[in-house]
Amino acid sequence: MQIETLELESFRNYERLRIEPGPGLNVFSGRNAQGKSNLLESIYVLATSKSTRAGKDIELIRFEDPVGRITAHVTREKNSDVALEMIFSQTDKKVARVNGVRHTKLAEVIGQLNAVLFDSGDLEIVRGEPAIRRQFLDLEIAQTSPRYVHALGAYRKTLEQRNRLLRDLRDARGSLDGLREVLPSWSAQLAHHGARLIDRRRLFLERLGLLAAEVHETLSDGRDSLQVVYVPSFPLDGAVDEAGVREAFAEALAAVAHDEMNRGTTLRGPQRDDLTFLVNGSDARLYGSQGQQRTVALSLKLAERQLIEELVGEPPILLLDDVLSDLDDVRRHHLFDLTERAGSQTFLSCTNLRPFSKGVLEQARVYAVSGGKLELQ
Template sequence: MFLLRLQRLILQNFRNYTFLNEVFNTDLNIFVGKNAQGKTNLVEAIYLLGLGKSYRTNRDSELIKWGCDRALVNGMVIRNFGPISVEIRLDNSKKKEILLNEIPNKKIQELLGHINVVIFSPEDLELVKGSPAKRRDFLDREISQINTGYGHFINMYSRVVYQRNNLLREIPKNKKLIDSLNVWDLQLIDLGARLVKKRLEIIKKLGILSRLMHRKITNGQETLELKYISRFPVNETYSMEDIKEVYSRELSKLREKEIYRGITLLGPHRDDLGLFVNNTDIRVYGSQGQQRTTALALKLAELELMKSEVGEYPILLLDDVFSELDSTRRKFLMDVVKRVQTFVTLTSLEGLNISGIKQEYCIYRIEEGSIIRCDSYGRVKKYIEGYP
């Protein structure tokens, strides 16, 4: 089976890295170091190559090394149809520049789908019990990588909501503006229906895969079900026209309330992903163990969904999650890792069970923005025994 592989990563003045030029020869790459040494920064750089933005901050300036004006992240990836190079240039004085196969001035929408990545971090354990926004982001990030047009519609929809909210706040001051609301409603309904329709399709597929993963982790004792929760009634059987019709009808009922509050109250920007285990809403009533099992099942299902949609597995980024999982979940996760190129960050090798790893791997020690490869078994053994 062919794997999507990150072959080379180059960093210049990125976070705490002055310069890095590393070639990755194995599918399992393990980064070990104390906190605040640069492990997560490496993972963040790989994520940036895939989605064009950080998962830790919305401010690109925070990605540039302190005291520097610009930074660079460059990656060479091998896919089943050939190599792809992505370079992202960050500058404090201007907007970031994206180069795809050395062609500059690319938009994020053009980047999506070329280097697919799935990240699992301690923050993702909040996916279940966190806010609906976290689950919407999870869905939208997944869909954007397998359907490049989706990201474009997300941006258009967000602009419409922003403009419509501005108009709603102005209407109480000028009643004549209410006629303009009809124009924005049409755009909101058209774009919103597209997003809802695609989310329903993906949740159906993701639901099947996550249910299988969840049953394996729980030895068949629990059943996970995903549901799309909207403020207007829809389900996977609805056509686009059905969704638009219901959306339009329910939106009209809220007009006075929206004008009073000055915000758009209906649409995919307010929807949620329902998570039910044995018919219990575990977002509210699940134990911590159930919530973590569900988060893991969702992430592993995300891998399989990408494989089924694009024909190859994405790169998997595991950022300090092993310390948050018990031995059963760690073992299950490591079994899945065999199928994908994986980058793991750890503060300690304890609990990883190096001797039980069946595939080729490489361990790197991270210290103050420097990376040290531990190639030989002797060095690895010494490293394991000598590192606290």
């Protein structure tokens, strides 16, 4: 999968831009606030229809302009080449075109181009709150599993209703017998939808954990080991499949039902899941150095890259937004080596070229970024 041409029109601080990136490493170097992240963001938006930085689509349109546009010509090994276009307007909904055919349902566009973004925000996956790790899990699994997206929606709805019931029971101080009678059926529904999420998360993490451990070993030059541990909110007790998880979940809910009625909220389930990243056996969130935490985040993203490749049959595009600053020389060397061997077209932003060896720069296409303009070096 490769972007042959990328064109931006009134996107962020780019008035007009057209580039023909190389098939391997593309480096975008420049001072702060020149448009490096904006450029990488445009590719991510084209792939996923969402920005991780913009709260609203109109933030993507260049100040004062009515319409912003991203266009790319993508060659793919497994599918025919594709022309992608995404248009943002101050007044209308965003529109995407695939080979000139207009789509307003963006779900039909996602997946035409696969990209994995690594930016400084990903560090929060390691050191932030559990909710960030759950969001990471949900986003990554959703990319390749529409079934998971459905289960997630159904679970959230059921959880909301069950919590409302528990609040009613708490506020009525147990006097509403009729309400208490319906709790088991809500618990069964919750266990039904929740088991699907938990089972999928478990399988996904098994695969991602193995891949991330391999990448991590290479990035740390064999010095640090990584273990990704799934921490569900109740013991899975050897449950081997979705039915087993459902049973364990239902039992866990029954065991805390009294407590839940007193507190007015659901105390077990995937909304309380967490992940632990063990580096050499210690929790990286609590004991890891910043460099080690960054290496864990980078390993997860590179593992995700590999998983997508396994699922779609060709390597996705890699977007590395200012990730070199906290890696030592050894990790940096391995990162370049890995991305090169992986065969992913890579877009990397940085503030200077010092971290690169001569050999890497000779192979790369290097652009200087200044004030929303690019110059090929």
